[in-house]
Amino acid sequence: VTVTYDTTLTIDPAKQNYTYYNTFKAGERQGNASYEYWKSGVEKTDGNGKSGTSTVTSQGVLVWKVTVYLDETQRKSLDITDSLPTGVKLTKLQLFHPQQWGGYWFHDMAIGEDGNISGNAGNRASYQVTGNYDSNTNQVTLKVTDKDGVDLPTKTRVGFIFTCEVDCTDGEPHDFTNNVTVAGIGSATQTQKWTYDNPDKTEVLSKTGKWLNNSRMLSYSVDINPDAKNLVGDGTEKLTLVDTLTHWKKVWACVNGNWSVGQRVQMDVSLVQNSVKLYKVTKNEDGTQTETVLPVPWVLEETEENDKRICTLRMSDVPDGTHLRLKYMYKVETDAPEGYIIDKLGVSNKVKLEGTTYEPVSEEINKKWEDTETSGQVTSGKKLVIYKVAKGDYGTVLPGAEFTVYKVDTSYTLTEYTTRPDGSA
Structure with missing residues (x-):
């Protein structure tokens, strides 16, 4: 018996390559078939594979990646024109193509002092590359052929990685747009909002946290604006510091590290009221620092979200243009029986400055709760x-x-x- 039928495919226009599978069953027998769809096209991304517009920070390097998808059409060559933006210089060019078992092979192309480009895929494939880099116009022209003069492979992908040097260290964001055209196939554009990542820069916010097992305390310290910069306007405005601690209301406690013997126990985390201190930090001539307490108002808000409890410390009237340090402690209590261990407390903490564009910083403490060195648990008789x-x-x-x-x-x-x-x- 022969059954003949047609199947209509719904093809995602955004996909250059997709494999469709079909299974036919008759009683206890079945047959399988597949169809691999390829559409010619060109894709331009940043070095992390992001298309469109991406935000990038690096120490003077920009990377673009061009991927050319080839359908079943027979081609003798690929003619590629890549227009690099003003302000960058091509320093490295790599050819890449798929490995048979997954992943890619990468091959460095030679860029001569006169701008001539040459290279091949070695014994991994038959690609041959010639071209030119015009540093005056920042245009790269490439021709990809088969070294034996036959047609290029079909139903595959091949591409180039452009590594560029950026001569800019001002720390301000800059837009760099790269365009590529592949003759007879298509074109693509990608923009990177790039900022120089100064290795010597000081973070506006930095946080450290530690677990004091014997006293059952979480101790935190937040360094704020160590360079005493004006973060908002002329520095006369007041800032609001928001510190959020999140913890599980119930955690798993086990006996002597044996996770098969244990129970869920309640965990309470409470702010130690008199531990909250905001200091003005002054650097002395001998390199040491002096901390002076600042009387700044603060409030604590406590909320619950599913199985978690959230403690938000909100401190207003924080002065701008000043090196500050916030210190505070949380008391941790559980009803874990003596001899039980909580392997991971799972307490996370995040701090941010409202009204500024500076990224919040986080600290997660997954330390172990175990018996104190002086006695058993200190949680009974709350x-x-x-x-x-x-x-x-x-x-x-x-x-x-x-x-x-x-x-x-x-x-x-x-x-x-x-x-x-x-x-x-």
């Missing part, structure tokens, strides 16, 4: 500490404040308190 603070400024405590604690239904008073000199009760 105590509630209440701080009375000024409205809108959790850093200003209210000593001597009197308040009453009621049951939720206010049916009776539990007790009355007066805060201590540190505002706690």
